[in-house]
Amino acid sequence: MTQGFSSGSACISPCHIALFVAHLHHKQCSLKTISTYLSAGAYVHKLLHNFDPTESFLVKKLVAGCYRLSPSVDMRLPITVEVLNTILKALQHVAQNAFETALFQAMFLFAFSTFARVGEIAATESTVNLVQFQHFTFSRLQTPPTVHVDFYNFKHNLQKKRHAITFSHGPAVFSAVTALNTYLTYRGKGEGPVFLLLNQKPVPRACFDRMLKSCLAFAGLDSSVYKGHSFRIGAASYWSQRGTSDSQLRSCGRWSSNAFRKSAAP
Structure with missing residues:
Protein backbone atom coordinates (compact mmCIF):
# COMPACT_ATOMS: atom_id res chain seq x y z
CA MET A 1 0.00 0.00 0.00
CA THR A 2 1.30 3.46 -0.92
CA GLN A 3 0.75 6.78 0.77
CA GLY A 4 -1.36 7.91 -2.19
CA PHE A 5 -4.02 5.57 -3.51
CA SER A 6 -5.24 2.82 -1.22
CA SER A 7 -6.14 -0.42 -2.90
CA GLY A 8 -9.83 -0.49 -3.83
CA SER A 9 -10.68 2.77 -2.08
CA ALA A 10 -9.68 5.59 -4.44
CA CYS A 11 -8.44 7.46 -1.38
CA ILE A 12 -5.70 10.04 -1.91
CA SER A 13 -3.46 11.22 0.89
CA PRO A 14 -3.36 14.91 1.90
CA CYS A 15 0.33 14.95 0.90
CA HIS A 16 -0.53 14.05 -2.68
CA ILE A 17 -3.34 16.63 -2.76
CA ALA A 18 -0.92 19.26 -1.45
CA LEU A 19 1.60 18.41 -4.16
CA PHE A 20 -1.16 18.64 -6.76
CA VAL A 21 -2.16 22.11 -5.49
CA ALA A 22 1.47 23.22 -5.62
CA HIS A 23 1.71 21.89 -9.18
CA LEU A 24 -1.41 23.80 -10.28
CA HIS A 25 -0.15 26.99 -8.66
CA HIS A 26 3.24 26.56 -10.37
CA LYS A 27 1.40 26.26 -13.70
CA GLN A 28 -0.29 29.58 -12.85
CA CYS A 29 -3.76 28.06 -12.81
CA SER A 30 -6.45 30.40 -11.54
CA LEU A 31 -7.73 30.09 -8.00
CA LYS A 32 -11.10 29.13 -9.42
CA THR A 33 -9.52 26.26 -11.35
CA ILE A 34 -7.71 25.01 -8.24
CA SER A 35 -10.93 25.20 -6.26
CA THR A 36 -12.80 23.27 -8.97
CA TYR A 37 -10.26 20.44 -8.96
CA LEU A 38 -10.37 20.21 -5.17
CA SER A 39 -14.17 20.18 -5.14
CA ALA A 40 -14.19 17.31 -7.62
CA GLY A 41 -11.72 15.33 -5.50
CA ALA A 42 -13.69 16.00 -2.33
CA TYR A 43 -16.92 14.87 -3.99
CA VAL A 44 -15.47 11.50 -5.01
CA HIS A 45 -14.10 10.82 -1.53
CA LYS A 46 -17.36 11.77 0.17
CA LEU A 47 -19.32 9.65 -2.28
CA LEU A 48 -17.25 6.61 -1.25
CA HIS A 49 -17.53 7.54 2.46
CA ASN A 50 -13.79 8.11 2.63
CA PHE A 51 -11.86 10.77 4.52
CA ASP A 52 -11.83 14.02 2.53
CA PRO A 53 -8.13 14.93 2.12
CA THR A 54 -8.98 18.46 0.92
CA GLU A 55 -10.18 19.24 4.46
CA SER A 56 -6.79 18.49 6.00
CA PHE A 57 -4.85 21.24 7.77
CA LEU A 58 -1.97 20.91 5.30
CA VAL A 59 -4.14 21.36 2.20
CA LYS A 60 -6.18 24.21 3.67
CA LYS A 61 -3.05 26.15 4.62
CA LEU A 62 -1.53 25.58 1.18
CA VAL A 63 -4.68 26.83 -0.56
CA ALA A 64 -4.75 29.86 1.76
CA GLY A 65 -1.16 30.56 0.74
CA CYS A 66 -2.16 30.45 -2.93
CA TYR A 67 -4.84 33.04 -2.25
CA ARG A 68 -2.37 35.32 -0.49
CA LEU A 69 0.16 35.02 -3.32
CA SER A 70 -2.43 35.46 -6.06
CA PRO A 71 -5.37 37.41 -4.61
CA SER A 72 -8.37 37.58 -6.89
CA VAL A 73 -9.45 41.08 -7.82
CA ASP A 74 -13.05 41.86 -8.66
CA MET A 75 -12.81 44.55 -11.34
CA ARG A 76 -16.52 45.37 -11.11
CA LEU A 77 -17.22 48.69 -9.46
CA PRO A 78 -20.29 49.36 -7.32
CA ILE A 79 -23.07 51.42 -8.80
CA THR A 80 -23.16 54.22 -6.24
Missing part, protein backbone atom coordinates in the same frame (compact mmCIF):
# COMPACT_ATOMS: atom_id res chain seq x y z
CA VAL A 81 -26.17 56.47 -5.73
CA GLU A 82 -24.44 59.10 -7.87
CA VAL A 83 -23.87 56.63 -10.71
CA LEU A 84 -27.43 55.32 -10.32
CA ASN A 85 -28.84 58.81 -10.72
CA THR A 86 -26.60 59.38 -13.74
CA ILE A 87 -27.69 56.26 -15.64
CA LEU A 88 -31.36 56.85 -14.78
CA LYS A 89 -31.13 60.31 -16.36
CA ALA A 90 -29.26 58.85 -19.35
CA LEU A 91 -32.02 56.27 -19.77
CA GLN A 92 -34.44 59.01 -20.84
CA HIS A 93 -32.16 59.72 -23.83
CA VAL A 94 -31.21 56.12 -24.65
CA ALA A 95 -34.55 54.32 -24.43
CA GLN A 96 -36.55 54.12 -27.65
CA ASN A 97 -39.95 54.87 -26.11
CA ALA A 98 -41.82 55.59 -22.88
CA PHE A 99 -42.30 51.89 -22.15
CA GLU A 100 -38.57 51.14 -22.31
CA THR A 101 -37.87 54.12 -20.06
CA ALA A 102 -40.40 52.92 -17.48
CA LEU A 103 -39.26 49.28 -17.68
CA PHE A 104 -35.55 49.83 -17.20
CA GLN A 105 -35.96 52.63 -14.70
CA ALA A 106 -37.99 50.20 -12.58
CA MET A 107 -35.45 47.40 -13.10
CA PHE A 108 -32.42 49.53 -12.20
CA LEU A 109 -34.04 50.90 -9.05
CA PHE A 110 -35.44 47.52 -8.04
CA ALA A 111 -32.02 45.89 -8.45
CA PHE A 112 -30.43 48.48 -6.17
CA SER A 113 -33.28 48.53 -3.64
CA THR A 114 -33.44 44.73 -3.16
CA PHE A 115 -29.77 43.72 -3.66
CA ALA A 116 -31.11 41.71 -6.60
CA ARG A 117 -29.04 39.34 -8.69
CA VAL A 118 -29.55 39.99 -12.39
CA GLY A 119 -30.89 36.44 -12.76
CA GLU A 120 -33.75 37.40 -10.42
CA ILE A 121 -35.03 40.17 -12.71
CA ALA A 122 -33.82 39.21 -16.22
CA ALA A 123 -34.01 35.83 -17.93
CA THR A 124 -30.97 33.72 -18.80
CA GLU A 125 -31.22 30.06 -19.86
CA SER A 126 -33.87 29.50 -17.20
CA THR A 127 -36.60 31.68 -15.75
CA VAL A 128 -36.93 29.72 -12.51
CA ASN A 129 -35.23 32.40 -10.37
CA LEU A 130 -37.24 35.36 -11.66
CA VAL A 131 -39.11 37.24 -8.95
CA GLN A 132 -42.89 36.87 -9.38
CA PHE A 133 -45.54 39.59 -9.29
CA GLN A 134 -47.79 37.53 -7.01
CA HIS A 135 -45.06 37.79 -4.36
CA PHE A 136 -45.42 41.59 -4.18
CA THR A 137 -47.45 43.53 -1.61
CA PHE A 138 -48.00 47.28 -2.04
CA SER A 139 -48.60 49.53 0.96
CA ARG A 140 -49.67 52.83 -0.59
CA LEU A 141 -51.33 54.11 2.57
CA GLN A 142 -48.01 54.25 4.40
CA THR A 143 -45.83 57.36 4.35
CA PRO A 144 -43.71 56.90 2.37
CA PRO A 145 -45.39 54.17 0.28
CA THR A 146 -43.55 50.84 0.43
CA VAL A 147 -43.27 47.63 -1.55
CA HIS A 148 -42.85 44.26 0.13
CA VAL A 149 -41.27 41.44 -1.92
CA ASP A 150 -40.94 37.76 -1.05
CA PHE A 151 -37.99 35.95 -2.65
CA TYR A 152 -38.15 32.16 -2.87
CA ASN A 153 -35.86 31.10 -5.70
CA PHE A 154 -32.30 32.25 -5.20
CA LYS A 155 -28.81 30.87 -4.78
CA HIS A 156 -28.28 28.60 -1.74
CA ASN A 157 -32.02 28.60 -0.87
CA LEU A 158 -32.45 24.89 -1.51
CA GLN A 159 -35.50 24.60 0.75
CA LYS A 160 -37.26 27.52 -0.99
CA LYS A 161 -37.80 29.41 2.25
CA ARG A 162 -39.44 32.82 1.99
CA HIS A 163 -37.10 35.79 2.27
CA ALA A 164 -38.76 39.19 2.61
CA ILE A 165 -37.42 42.56 1.46
CA THR A 166 -39.22 45.87 1.91
CA PHE A 167 -38.24 49.09 0.13
CA SER A 168 -39.59 52.60 -0.28
CA HIS A 169 -38.36 55.66 -2.22
CA GLY A 170 -34.68 54.86 -1.71
CA PRO A 171 -31.64 57.17 -1.83
CA ALA A 172 -31.81 57.94 -5.55
CA VAL A 173 -33.43 61.06 -7.00
CA PHE A 174 -36.07 58.86 -8.62
CA SER A 175 -38.44 56.89 -6.37
CA ALA A 176 -38.13 53.11 -6.64
CA VAL A 177 -41.81 52.71 -5.71
CA THR A 178 -43.05 55.30 -8.21
CA ALA A 179 -40.89 53.80 -10.95
CA LEU A 180 -42.33 50.33 -10.30
CA ASN A 181 -45.92 51.63 -10.30
CA THR A 182 -45.32 53.53 -13.54
CA TYR A 183 -43.98 50.40 -15.20
CA LEU A 184 -46.96 48.35 -13.94
CA THR A 185 -49.36 50.62 -15.84
CA TYR A 186 -47.88 48.99 -18.96
CA ARG A 187 -47.45 45.47 -17.61
CA GLY A 188 -50.69 45.00 -15.74
CA LYS A 189 -51.02 43.00 -12.54
CA GLY A 190 -51.28 39.42 -13.74
CA GLU A 191 -49.22 36.62 -12.20
CA GLY A 192 -45.82 35.68 -13.55
CA PRO A 193 -42.37 37.28 -13.72
CA VAL A 194 -42.47 40.95 -12.76
CA PHE A 195 -40.37 42.40 -15.55
CA LEU A 196 -41.83 41.65 -18.97
CA LEU A 197 -41.50 43.04 -22.46
CA LEU A 198 -44.57 44.22 -24.36
CA ASN A 199 -44.92 40.71 -25.80
CA GLN A 200 -45.34 39.47 -22.21
CA LYS A 201 -42.06 37.55 -22.29
CA PRO A 202 -39.40 38.00 -19.56
CA VAL A 203 -36.74 40.60 -20.23
CA PRO A 204 -33.65 38.71 -21.53
CA ARG A 205 -30.39 39.18 -19.67
CA ALA A 206 -28.73 40.32 -22.91
CA CYS A 207 -31.37 43.05 -23.28
CA PHE A 208 -30.78 44.27 -19.71
CA ASP A 209 -27.00 44.28 -20.20
CA ARG A 210 -27.30 46.12 -23.51
CA MET A 211 -29.46 48.89 -22.03
CA LEU A 212 -27.14 49.30 -19.04
CA LYS A 213 -24.15 49.53 -21.36
CA SER A 214 -25.90 52.13 -23.52
CA CYS A 215 -26.75 54.27 -20.48
CA LEU A 216 -23.18 54.06 -19.21
CA ALA A 217 -21.80 55.01 -22.63
CA PHE A 218 -24.16 57.99 -22.89
CA ALA A 219 -23.02 59.15 -19.46
CA GLY A 220 -19.35 58.71 -20.35
CA LEU A 221 -18.82 55.87 -17.86
CA ASP A 222 -16.72 52.75 -18.47
CA SER A 223 -19.02 49.80 -19.14
CA SER A 224 -16.12 47.36 -18.61
CA VAL A 225 -16.18 48.00 -14.85
CA TYR A 226 -19.93 48.46 -14.33
CA LYS A 227 -21.97 45.29 -14.84
CA GLY A 228 -25.36 44.00 -13.79
CA HIS A 229 -23.88 42.75 -10.52
CA SER A 230 -22.72 46.31 -9.78
CA PHE A 231 -26.23 47.19 -8.52
CA ARG A 232 -25.91 44.48 -5.87
CA ILE A 233 -22.39 45.56 -4.96
CA GLY A 234 -23.53 49.17 -4.82
CA ALA A 235 -26.41 48.40 -2.47
CA ALA A 236 -24.12 46.48 -0.12
CA SER A 237 -21.55 49.30 -0.16
CA TYR A 238 -24.18 52.00 0.41
CA TRP A 239 -25.71 50.34 3.48
CA SER A 240 -22.35 49.20 4.85
CA GLN A 241 -21.15 52.81 4.84
CA ARG A 242 -24.23 53.73 6.87
CA GLY A 243 -23.43 51.30 9.64
CA THR A 244 -25.57 48.33 8.66
CA SER A 245 -24.26 45.22 10.41
CA ASP A 246 -22.75 42.27 8.53
CA SER A 247 -25.61 40.02 9.61
CA GLN A 248 -28.18 42.49 8.29
CA LEU A 249 -26.34 42.89 4.99
CA ARG A 250 -26.00 39.12 4.64
CA SER A 251 -29.75 38.79 5.16
CA CYS A 252 -30.72 41.61 2.79
CA GLY A 253 -28.47 40.32 0.04
CA ARG A 254 -29.41 36.67 0.60
CA TRP A 255 -25.77 35.72 1.00
CA SER A 256 -24.80 32.45 2.68
CA SER A 257 -21.39 33.79 3.77
CA ASN A 258 -19.54 37.05 4.37
CA ALA A 259 -18.09 37.13 0.83
CA PHE A 260 -19.84 40.47 0.27
CA ARG A 261 -17.24 42.12 2.52
CA LYS A 262 -14.80 42.13 -0.41
CA SER A 263 -16.90 44.72 -2.21
CA ALA A 264 -18.84 46.34 0.63
CA ALA A 265 -16.03 47.58 2.81
CA PRO A 266 -16.86 50.88 4.55
